[in-house]
Amino acid sequence: DQYRLNIILSQTFVFCYLWAVGGNLTENCWDSFDTFVRQQFEDNTDAKLPTTGDLWNVYMDFDSKRLDLWERIIPSFKYNSETPFFEMLVPTTDIVRYGYLMEKLLAVSHSVLFTGTTGVGKSVVTRGLLNNIQEEACYLPVYINFSAQTSSARTQEIIESKLEKKRKNIIGAPGNKKVIIFVDDLNMPKLDRYGSQPPIELLRQYQDFGGFYDRERLFWKEIQDVTIAAACAPPGGGRNPVTPRFIRHFSMFCLPTPSEHSLKQIFQAILTGFLAEFPSAVKQMATNIVEAAIEIYHRMSTDLLPTPAKSHYVFNLRDLSKCFQGKYFAVHLDPEYFVAKPIIFGDFMKIGVDKADRVYEDLADIEKIRSVLQDYLDDYNMTNSKEMRLVFFQNAIEHISRIARIIRQERGNALLVGVGGTGKQSLTRLASHICGYKCFQIELSRGYNYASFHEDLRKLYKMAGVEDKDMVFLFTDTQIVVEEFLEDINNILNSGEVPNLFEKDELEQVLAATRPKAKEAGVPEGNRDEV
Numbered sequence: 259d260q261y262r263l264n265i266i267l268s269q270t271f272v273f274c275y276l277w278a279v280g281g282n283l284t285e286n287c288w289d290s291f292d293t294f295v296r297q298q299f300e301d302n303t304d305a306k307l308p309t310t311g312d313l314w315n316v317y318m319d320f321d322s323k324r325l326d327l328w329e330r331i332i333p334s335f336k337y338n339s340e341t342p343f344f345e346m347l348v349p350t351t352d353i354v355r356y357g358y359l360m361e362k363l364l365a366v367s368h369s370v371l372f373t374g375t376t377g378v379g380k381s382v383v384t385r386g387l388l389n390n391i392q393e394e395a396c397y398l399p400v401y402i403n404f405s406a407q408t409s410s411a412r413t414q415e416i417i418e419s420k421l422e423k424k425r426k427n428i429i430g431a432p433g434n435k436k437v438i439i440f441v442d443d444l445n446m447p448k449l450d451r452y453g454s455q456p457p458i459e460l461l462r463q464y465q466d467f468g469g470f471y472d473r474e475r476l477f478w479k480e481i482q483d484v485t486i487a488a489a490c491a492p493p494g495g496g497r498n499p500v501t502p503r504f505i506r507h508f509s510m511f512c513l514p515t516p517s518e519h520s521l522k523q524i525f526q527a528i529l530t531g532f533l534a535e536f537p538s539a540v541k542q543m544a545t546n547i548v549e550a551a552i553e554i555y556h557r558m559s560t561d562l563l564p565t566p567a568k569s570h571y572v573f574n575l576r577d578l579s580k581c582f583q584g585k586y587f588a589v590h591l592d593p594e595y596f597v598a599k600p601i602i603f604g605d606f607m608k609i610g611v612d613k614a615d616r617v618y619e620d621l622a623d624i625e626k627i628r629s630v631l632q633d634y635l636d637d638y639n640m641t642n643s644k645e646m647r648l649v650f651f652q653n654a655i656e657h658i659s660r661i662a663r664i665i666r667q668e669r670g671n672a673l674l675v676g677v678g679g680t681g682k683q684s685l686t687r688l689a690s691h692i693c694g695y696k697c698f699q700i701e702l703s704r705g706y707n708y709a710s711f712h713e714d715l716r717k718l719y720k721m722a723g724v725e726d727k728d729m730v731f732l733f734t735d736t737q738i739v740v741e742e743f744l745e746d747i748n749n750i751l752n753s754g755e756v757p758n759l760f761e762k763d764e765l766e767q768v769l770a771a772t773r774p775k776a777k778e779a780g781v782p783e784g785n786r787d788e789v
């Protein structure tokens with residue numbers, strides 16, 4: 259049917275035109291671009307564009323052979339209490355829309371770059387998509403996080419460690435897979451003295467010429483079956499403009515800030531899921547809690563602006579998300595409650611109780627907290643050679659309860675900011691002890707260098723991974739001997755992996771040692787990555 263075919267082709271073309279040309283526009287230009295596109299295709303009688311709603315909201319559905327709303331294909335969210343919080347992804351229009359575009363482009367080995375301000379969901383969209391389709395599409399996703407210190411040699415090492423040798427001068431994706439390298443925070447690397455960013459130049463060399471040079475023997479290595487995807491926020495605040503010579507290889511999409519509607523949708527879904535088992539009086543609170551949290555978040559991000567003295571006052575979706583990660587609610591209807599005395603919550607009042615049986619509760623009796631903390635401290639001093647003496651004044655107690663709350667959360671990482679002598683380290687040590695975590699610190703000695711730091715990290719990883727101990731890694735600003743330390747810490751925080759930390763033999767030993775536990779956890783033995 260020629261007539262139908264013309265319509266389908268025209269509509270598909272308009273869809274492609276909209277995203278290919280306008281995908282990089284910020285939200286405030288969407289309306290005008292919508293109008294512009296309609297004008298462009300005005301005299302094309304086959305296009306038959308929908309007259310209501312805008313073009314950004316539709317995609318080409320090849321089953322029903324017409325333009326249909328994205329909203330119709332948003333999968334419903336199934337709450338599963340077993341899923342770790344940070345992996346809970348509530349499908350929204352943006353997740354579906356940008357996931358779809360990325361999937362189609364990667365399928366034809368075309369690179370994709372997501373941009374948009376911090377916390378709009380660039381990383382979660384990509385990771386969510388790659389996790390979803392990796393098996394079906396035979397992808398092997400490799401996640402790399404760039405930072406100011408990332409070097410090109412290091413980047414090459416990480417990429418090559420995931421590839422396998424095919425022939426003398428050809429390396430490529432293992433097996434029949436395709437490697438998708440997702441470079442997050444692409445524009446972080448600092449400029450060298452010529453104004454270029456070496457790690458990006460390395461990636462550009464791959465995009466342009468399809469390979470790298472071998473750094474030792476200086477021959478050209480061709481790389482097969484590797485596609486690069488990337489994400490970065492706009493330049494500013496440590497992020498640099500990226501050269502157009504690199505960007506031109508990418509399809510670029512600018513993700514909009516989540517609308518109030520999306521925010522509500524996301525957190526309402528998670529909270530309602532969590533509260534499903536609760537009595538209906540509690541369930542009904544969900545809407546109010548979500549709305550209040552979102553309102554406070556908006557107020558904070560407009561009223562509490564960063565100043566030189568408070569440079570850490572930057573708020574985004576992540577902070578809001580953390581409010582819901584805790585999900586411990588206590589309802590006190592009396593407004594007096596919030597102003598009369600400090601609000602302290604914790605699960606540590608009963609000493610020696612198993613982690614699973616701890617009760618998270620409102621701690622009202624400050625004297626009682628003080629005496630419990632003293633008991634913990636005595637216990638700490640009995641088992642540790644370095645004695646700590648702490649006075650539990652009001653602020654210290656509040657800090658300890660907060661640090662303990664962060665530590666007991668999954669991926670609970672804390673950056674403690676304050677002048678020297680406020681007890682950032684000792685309170686953390688005690689809080690770790692309270693939570694049943696072992697606190698690990700490096701000790702600077704003469705000649706402590708990058709190699710010593712790696713040695714310490716290996717110790718830390720073995721304690722956490724092989725011995726299966728709960729660990730806190732406490733690191734202070736005075737311990738930054740070389741900036742590369744921060745690079746590794748950045749990697750720990752982002753992907754959990756410090757590239758090339760273990761030599762081959764040692765890695766085998768570590769694998770052998772973790773295998774029994776992995777087996778217990780149901781990880782197939784052959785799957786080295788999972789182990």
Ligand SMILES: Nc1ncnc2c1ncn2[C@@H]1O[C@H](COP(=O)(O)OP(=O)(O)O)[C@@H](O)[C@H]1O
Nearest residue numbers: 346347348376377378379380381382575576579
């Ligand atoms: N659809 C969603 N469902 C659940 N959480 C989300 C969703 N979108 C964003 N988030 C939350 O927002 C946070 C920020 O997203 P992220 O991808 O890290 O932002 P970006 O990479 O753009 O800076 C994430 O940690 C996640 O908790």
Ligand SMILES: [Mg+2]
Nearest residue numbers: 380381442443
């Ligand atoms: Mg990100």
